[in-house]
Amino acid sequence: MNNRSKWLLISVGLGVLLNPLNSSMIAVAMARLQNVYQLAFTEVSWIIFVFYLASAVAQPVMGKASDLFGRKKIFLAGLVIAFIASLLAPLSPYFGLLLVFRIIQAIGTSMMVAVGMAIVRVHITEKQAIALSVMSIFLSGAAAFGPFIGGILIHWWDWQAIFLVNIPFVVASYLLAWRFIPNDQQTTPLTHKLSFRKWLALIDTSGILLFTVGLVGLLVGLLSAKSAGHISMKHVFVGLIGLVSLGAFVRHELRTATPFIPLRTFAKYPALTRVNIEFMLVNVLFYSLFFGLPSYLQMVRHVSEFHTGLLMLSLGLCSLIVSPLAGRWIDKSGPRPALLLSAILMTLGSIWIVTWHPTSSMISVCLVLAAFGVSNGLNNVGMQAAMFHSSPKEIIGVASGLFNTSRYLGTILSSLLISIVMGDAFSAGGLRILGIILTVIAMCLLFLNRRRLASPPREASLNS
Numbered sequence: 001m002n003n004r005s006k007w008l009l010i011s012v013g014l015g016v017l018l019n020p021l022n023s024s025m026i027a028v029a030m031a032r033l034q035n036v037y038q039l040a041f042t043e044v045s046w047i048i049f050v051f052y053l054a055s056a057v058a059q060p061v062m063g064k065a066s067d068l069f070g071r072k073k074i075f076l077a078g079l080v081i082a083f084i085a086s087l088l089a090p091l092s093p094y095f096g097l098l099l100v101f102r103i104i105q106a107i108g109t110s111m112m113v114a115v116g117m118a119i120v121r122v123h124i125t126e127k128q129a130i131a132l133s134v135m136s137i138f139l140s141g142a143a144a145f146g147p148f149i150g151g152i153l154i155h156w157w158d159w160q161a162i163f164l165v166n167i168p169f170v171v172a173s174y175l176l177a178w179r180f181i182p183n184d185q186q187t188t189p190l191t192h193k194l195s196f197r198k199w200l201a202l203i204d205t206s207g208i209l210l211f212t213v214g215l216v217g218l219l220v221g222l223l224s225a226k227s228a229g230h231i232s233m234k235h236v237f238v239g240l241i242g243l244v245s246l247g248a249f250v251r252h253e254l255r256t257a258t259p260f261i262p263l264r265t266f267a268k269y270p271a272l273t274r275v276n277i278e279f280m281l282v283n284v285l286f287y288s289l290f291f292g293l294p295s296y297l298q299m300v301r302h303v304s305e306f307h308t309g310l311l312m313l314s315l316g317l318c319s320l321i322v323s324p325l326a327g328r329w330i331d332k333s334g335p336r337p338a339l340l341l342s343a344i345l346m347t348l349g350s351i352w353i354v355t356w357h358p359t360s361s362m363i364s365v366c367l368v369l370a371a372f373g374v375s376n377g378l379n380n381v382g383m384q385a386a387m388f389h390s391s392p393k394e395i396i397g398v399a400s401g402l403f404n405t406s407r408y409l410g411t412i413l414s415s416l417l418i419s420i421v422m423g424d425a426f427s428a429g430g431l432r433i434l435g436i437i438l439t440v441i442a443m444c445l446l447f448l449n450r451r452r453l454a455s456p457p458r459e460a461s462l463n464s
Contacts, residue, residue, distance in 0.1 A: 012075070012135070015079055015173040018169060021169075023052065027294045029154055042423055045419040047098070049415050051103070053212070054110070055106045059113055070184030077111060082109050084108075086166040088101055105163075119181060202258050207249060211260060213241070214244075214249055276406040278383070288417055292418045292434060293365075315369040315370075318370050339378065346372065352371075358428050421437070
């Protein structure tokens with residue numbers, strides 16, 4: 001790999017890491033934002049919802065946009081948008097305005113993730129596997145160290161620092177990307193053939209709008225009812241709008257030629273469907289702990305943001321250490337044994353959460369974090385391998401897109417679960433209920449993986 005390729009890799013990596021970094025740093029800022037804006041936890045949790053919802057929609061859209069307008073242009077535009085959002089978010093006098101900047105930040109950082117891997121694959125032709133593994137380190141490392149970095153920033157400054165810290169990364173990535181990412185071709189056949197109206201049809205604008213309205217409608221209906229303590233006609237109406245929109249979305253996706261989420265793929269390949277459902281459940285488990293535990297430690301155990309970040313670091317470090325070891329194991333034995341061990345660890349960790357009380361030792365907290373960290377490292381590789389084994393080669397691109405959509409849906413559902421269980425404020429009893437729900441989900445995964453281990457490996461035949 002020559003020097004230019006190395007600098008290209010660094011420029012893309014510095015931009016791509018902003019999405020996972022900003023999605024994870026917020027975990028230790030929830031309690032602080034709740035106090036600053038005088039909100040219930042149900043309300044402040046929207047800072048998580050909007051980021052993942054915007055990312056889930058923006059990434060596939062911007063991936064298609066890069067084919068039309070050029071990858072370098074989309075990447076640089078994403079950096080500019082992220083810079084503006086990171087600069088203005090700390091100035092937000094109202095929580096609603098902060099949510100707007102959070103959405104803009106999610107769109108900007110998603111533009112870089114959507115095209116970053118493609119830039120590396122197209123322009124780095126030597127030692128490409130090493131280049132892609134380095135990109136994975138940027139992504140997983142940013143997510144792993146996000147809570148630790150956020151804890152330090154809030155401890156020494158305040159919550160505004162978790163937005164301002166993006167600016168040096170954005171500036172460095174922009175300068176390097178401008179210099180080392182090759183320019184896009186001036187024109188492509190696609191840009192000549194498609195008008196803007198046809199491009200909107202190509203990215204399935206109608207499907208995106210129905211999906212977004214449906215998901216937001218359900219979230220608003222459920223969280224508003226939970227926050228008010230009763231179900232009113234307004235809550236029912238908003239929820240019904242969400243359900244009707246999702247129903248219309250399903251009907252639309254089954255009929256359109258270029259669906260936002262190709263639902264027919266799920267029906268055609270049941271093994272792929274099973275993997276995506278399991279991956280969604282895995283993310284519900286992991287992110288329920290990832291987002292819920294920092295607020296519990298700060299609100300119930302009165303642990304500082306700095307020490308909360310240190311504790312959460314054990315989760316990320318275990319995941320990072322285990323991931324390469326899991327890769328070697330899965331290369332030899334396939335994904336089944338690794339996924340079964342992951343399900344066992346998540347089940348034991350969830351059961352242990354149920355036994356916690358406000359005076360439980362911090363050692364038990366670290367052990368649960370380690371269990372979930374190891375399971376996350378196993379799942380990062382195991383679920384990806386299972387997806388590849390379940391997907392015919394001719395639809396691997398579509399399968400990868402669906403896989404990422406499942407990740408975001410699991411993350412959104414985890415935030416919804418925490419908000420419904422905890423309500424206005426975190427409590428030891430609320431965490432115990434959350435632990436019981438997580439135990440049930442983990443046992444379902446354990447059952448599914450035991451069946452997978454006992455059944456013959458039929459997925460491999462799909463690759464032929």
